[in-house]
Amino acid sequence: MFGDPEQMAAAMRQFADMLSAPQGSGPVNWDMAKNIARHAVVAEGDPSVMEGERRQIVEALRLADLWLNEATALPSGLDGPEAWSRSEWIEKTVPVWKRLCDPIAARMVETMGGTLGTLGGGAEAQAMAAQLGPLMGMMRQMGGMMVGSQIGQALGTLAPEVIGSSDIGLPLSETAALLPGGIAAFSHGLEIPSEEIRLYLALREAAHHRLFRHVPWLRTQLFGAVEEYAKGITVDTSALEEQIRGLDVSNMEQLQEALSGSALLKPEESERQKAALARLETLLALVEGWVGTVTDAAAEGKLPSVAALSETVRRRRATGGPAERTFATLVGLELRPRRLREAAALWQALAADRGVDGRDAVWSHPDLMPTAADLDDPQAFVRGETRFDLSDLEEGKPDDEPGSGPKAPGDA
Template identity: 25%
Template sequence: MNIYRSVRAVTGASGTGIVDWDAVAEAAKASTPPGDLTLSEEERLGYKTDVQDARERLRTVGEVEFDLPDVVEVQNRHHWIDANVATFERVMQPLEEKGTGVFPGIARVANTGTMAFMLSFLGKNVLGQYDPLLLAEGDDDHGLYFVHPNITKVAESLDVDYPRFRRWIAFHEVSHAAEFGAAPWLSDYLEERMEEGIDALSEGGLDRTAFRELDTAMTAVEGYAELLMDRAFDDDYTDLRRKLDARRRGGGPMATLVRRLLGLGLKRRQYERGAKFFEAVADARGVAAASKVWEHPDNLPTDDELDHPERWMRRVA
């Protein structure tokens, strides 16, 4: 880890955009140890088996048809940062096209530093990721990533069995693959609302409808993944859930502030609210009924229905 190189990359941010993305990648990686990616043959087979078993279990339990992405990678932290710099660059493009403001150099340095700090923090904490490659051009396939150094580090810090913890993470990420695989329309739906919201911001406005619909859809995405993972995982996970939740809430005041600034508290609320909705549906009608949410965009729950699942069941299930 080289803090000096990270600071130098940020302060040297250049170009014509509001963010110097090359400097973001350099600064984030300079302040983040890549972590060991040396895998034994047993570990390689373990990742492969975990993902394949998750696919079969999730297909059966959720009664959904989907395939795994062609891109399934075991990464170190730098690999993850590079992949997500590309994602954020795509998302920020509409704002980039609007120009840099009155003090472009100062704004560029501040924006570059903010993005680098965010990606560095996340890169040290993300365990796995299903990447639908939103706003990507062409026919690039979705990706499934596992950040191996973080998985081994967290398993050790939580004092849990590493292969069992790794398998649990695999089930969660493959649950997202099940959603996007069962709902080919979902990527376009999310992209449209992201574009509407970002376009409004770039014009100095706020499209509340677009952001509300995006939040509702992401609550469904996170909640369904929680339901499917919990119902399909082939081992007891009570201790894993309890210890990981405690870790997310811990870390001291600085970590709490950073999580709040990055919106990770919002994501947690999406998990909890969505999971409560789908648990109610599954308990009343079965997991297959909950899976109907992915048959058509109109089947997504409304914001009101998330808190009143019986209304969604009357309408859809």
């Protein structure tokens, strides 16, 4: 159980070196998270990108971007394409992971800090917590360390299999990039020329960057859904209390071991959270469905193995690839492959009915976008009348507001 305040303070000071690592003003120790992730990829082998590999990837991304001009009305989003090692992917995508994870981690750390501050429960524990008030901040830092450790492990697991900057359908970087190691992992077992595989994956990467560069409201909507999810988060502390009941809190090693299980960090889902996740899931499905449709159209007639490559990507999604699993670990979301297939069917139907320009004009404003109900019946969405007059939405909108994307045919 509890020791006296001096004993606990002494034990906490033994842990101070780890807690004193700089972590900025957020809830997560991101320096720790990055170090854990890097250690994991180095342990598996993370060779630097050779000059020949870099040149092949940059040339593939540039050629893919040219091919996309025939398949979409959105202009190029390619600006200084790069080839990354796994460690570089971690370093360059952490700022976006931070934005995605911090809102949820803040609530989790707050709950964990409060629970750690009243170890064992009861009036005696509450009284002891009051005496140890100055240590509560350190308790929250411990929570930040534990969440940072979980994030680092998740990113370290994802990095060896990630292909580029857009595997999860979110804009993890403003730079289009592919990883030679990720391409090699994707190619394993495929009897398809390496150049075809590289070009197909470059098409997907370049298509993502066109979308995120020229649909300015999309990034805000995606991250806003994650933040909305975080606002209503509650953490079930029963498992945490069960783990720590009866522990000697002066034994930091024992306490850290008890709190290391990732299951303790899983949030409960409220109705508010479920609604936010449903919005996010639908929008991610629309992004991925559009990218797949545009990629396959651009590759048709140029890459003989386009059908096999497209099917490989679909299988990767259907089996819950590393990106989906990691995203689920970090923010509680799993992409549903059924939605991805239906989203692709909707974009294909729109192109057949309205042409490429008409299909892509739907991205002009969030109010024009299909809903989850529309994914259930794509043909009904295609047949339906536009719910808003696009020219009215466009009028008076500054470049950084929704509605500043491509116009429908005939708009001024």
